[in-house]
Amino acid sequence: MKLAKITPRDEDFAKWYTDVCMAANLVSYSNIKGSMIICPNGYAIWEEIERIMDAEFKKLGHQNVQMPLFIPESLLNVEKEHVNGFAPEVAWVTHGGEEELEERLCVRPTSEVLFCDYYKNVIKSYRDLPKLYNQWCTIVRWEKTTRPFLRSREILWQEGHTMHETEKEALDETLQMLHVYEDFQRNVLALPVIVGLKTEKEKFAGAVKTYTIEAMMYDGVALQNGTSHYFGQEFAKAFNISFLDRENNLQTPYQTSWGTTTRMIGAIIMTHGDDHGLVLPPKIAPTKVIIIPIGDDEKVTKTINALAKDLDVAYEIDDSNKSPGFKFAEAEVKGIPIRIEVGLRDLENDEVTLVRRDTLEKIKVKTSAVKSKITELLATIQKDMYDRALNRRNSMLYEAHDYEEFKTIAKEKPGFIKINWCGNEECENKIKDDTGLKSRCILEGETPDGNCAVCNKKALYKIYFGKQY
C-alpha cells in the first residue's frame, strides 16, 4: 500500500502545492474548469473556518442572510465603476429552459447590488440602521487561469454588507472587520499577515477605500487573503437608498462590505505544509489527535479506549488493518497536529508515544499524563507554527531606497519590498512594467522617511510591493 507521492517542496513549489491538495484529499478536479470539488477533508477545514468566523460575526451583531444567485443586467449596471470593474469576468445566463430571457441574468460575482436593491426597501428610518448582514455562499468570476483554492471560477466565500447612519460608523465597521480577519488569520490559522490599504489602482471596483490582508507564502509570493471595503455613499446614491434622521431630514447611509474565501485554505497549505503533506494549525484542524494502535493486542485496545474516553479534543482512532507505517504517513499527509502511537513496547513502561506533526518530534508520555500533555502540546504547536512562519516571512521583507536597489531585489529575491512612494499611479505602473511586481498595501501607520523610490518626488506613503498569486 502506498499513498500518492508528493513532489519535494523545494524542487517544484507549484507541483508540490497541487500534490498536497490531491494527496491529502482536500479537492478533486471537476469537469468544469475552475469549479473544484471540495472533498470531505478540505470541506471539514472550511467548516471550522466558518464556525469560528461566523460566531465572531454574530458576536458583533451581524445576521446571516441568503441573497439570490442571479443579478438582472440592469441591476448590475446601476453603479458604473462597479460594473466596469466586474464586467470582464461576469458569467451570463441567457436562457431558462427553452425560453430566451428578455433580460439576461449574470451569476453574482459579488453581491453589493443585490444587497443595495434590498436595503432600498428596508431602510426607511435611522431606527433601521445599522444593517449588519453577512452571507455564506458561492459566487462566480470567469477567471482565465485557475488553481485549487487559490483561483477558481466558482468561489466559496463569505461576504458581509453593512449600512450605517454616519461615515464614522461605517469606517469603524470597515476597520473592525479587517481586524476580525487579521486576528483570525494570526491566531487561528497561524498566518503572519500584513494589513494595509490598497492603492487607487488596486482597490475594489466602486469602493472609496479597500483594506487588505496580505499573507506571504513559503515561496515569497503574496496571497491576498481578505478585503474590507468602505463605500461611502456612492452605491447608496446610485440605488436611491435613504432614511429619515432624528430631525426628519432625508439622509443617505454609508456602506461597507468585507469578504474572505477558501483561498485561506490555500494559504494554510502554502505557509505551513512540508514534504510529508499538509500541516494544520491545531486551532483549525478538524481532528486534533489521531490514535494509532500498533498491533491488535487486547492490552493495546484497552489502553486506547481508556485514552480516547478521557480526551476532550476532537480525535480519531485508526484501527484499520493497514500497517503502522502507512497509518503514520496518512496521518501526516492530512496534517493532523498530534498522533498517539500505542504499542506493547510503550505499555511495558506504562507509556505512549506522542508525535508532533509540525516537527515530527517523538515524545514519550506516561498514560496518565496524556490528556494534559496534549493540551499543552496543541498550544505549543500553534505558537511554534506561527513563530516559524513569522520568521520565514520576516526574512523575505526588504526595503529599497532607490529604484536601482528596488529592481535588484525584485530580480534576485522573492518576497515583499517596502519603499517610499509618491502616491502616483505612474510610478506604480512603472514598477509593474519593469519588474512584474504589484503594490500589496499602503502601510497606514508608517510615515515616509525619504522621497519616492521611483520618481524621487515627495513621498506620501510607505508601501509594499510583491509578486502575487
Place this chain on the structure above:
RNA sequence: CGAGAAGUAGCACAAUUUGGUAGUGCACUACAUUUGGGAUGUAGGGGUUGCAGGUUCAAAUCCUGUCUUCUCGACCA
C-alpha cells in the same frame, strides 16, 4: 485570452513510431497471516483509451474539432 506540454482503470505508466480490437504496478473487494515508518499470500472486480466527428475491412494508434489539466505571460480574491 496568448505561447508551450499533456490526457489510456482511482493513481503512475506500457501498447501509438509501423492501425489488427488494451496490459503492468499500486489502490479496491474477500479470506488468512501480519503490525514500532508506506506488510505478505491466495482468489477476485474494475477501461466502448477525455469527448465529438472523419479516414479505413479494422482506430488507443492517422486527421479535424472540442473539453480538461499543467507551465509561462496578460487578467483577478
